[in-house]
Amino acid sequence: MNGGQALIRIRDLANRFGHHSVHEHLDLDLYPGEILGVVGGSGSGKSVLLRTIIGLRRPDAGSIEIFGEDLRRLSGQRRSQLERRFGVLFQRGALFSSLNLQENVALPMIEHARLKRRAAEFLARIKLALVGLPVSAALQYPAELSGGMIKRAALARALALDPEVLFLDEPTAGLDPIGAASFDQLLLTLRNALGLSVFLVTHDLDTLYSTCDRIAVLAKRRVLVADRLEVVENVDDSWVRDYFHGPRARAARNRHRLWKED
């Protein structure tokens, strides 16, 4: 999976808020077609890293190359062309409450791809079907939906412009275990069908075991390790030990084993 060239290449990255240093000398790659899980303790800087990669925050040092281009050296126009190749699902879904689902998903197509409203809403209904929502959901408003449906709708919006890379911040947070498991399966199906590369910030051990090809652990202000689960689990670090060898990880591992045998 990581034999090819990285789609995203981060080197020597630093992010600081005043005297508070969140990242120093952070290196990380995202390879084509992989689902990379990003984990770390609360406050270790997972969301700041995601925001920096997608250009919402300017890093204090280091380089981020995306599709072979250095983000910091791009003109505004080139940068926004590049940003159209990302889809982002923020932690709280971030749908517009005054728009129904098909309008929410159509909006990026109207704004960025200059589609006419009718065509955009037609394509939006296809995206909503792609993420497993019923036809009737297209005319519903976010307030009328369950948490799981909101996540799916937010995913449909992240897919609106047919991105190559998907950034997901805690996509299963707040979902019940069944909703979370079906979201994980959806993610795998979409990755396989669309060839997406996925940068996935999560605390959810079940998601890590069932969907991720590699896992990056953020600790000590950098990426401590980024590798396959079997390698990461055996890294000699107190956070890694507590996280991957605690009772919750054992339960997730057993569930995953049973699921694979089924």
Ligand SMILES: Nc1ncnc2c1ncn2[C@@H]1O[C@H](COP(=O)(O)OP(=O)(O)OP(=O)(O)O)[C@@H](O)[C@H]1O
């Ligand atoms: N705009 C900001 N101003 C000041 N400090 C910030 C800002 N954004 C983030 N931080 C700090 O950066 C650190 C990393 O925050 P971040 O949200 O990336 O952590 P996280 O790993 O995503 O945590 P969690 O798992 O709890 O969501 C925290 O100490 C946070 O307080």
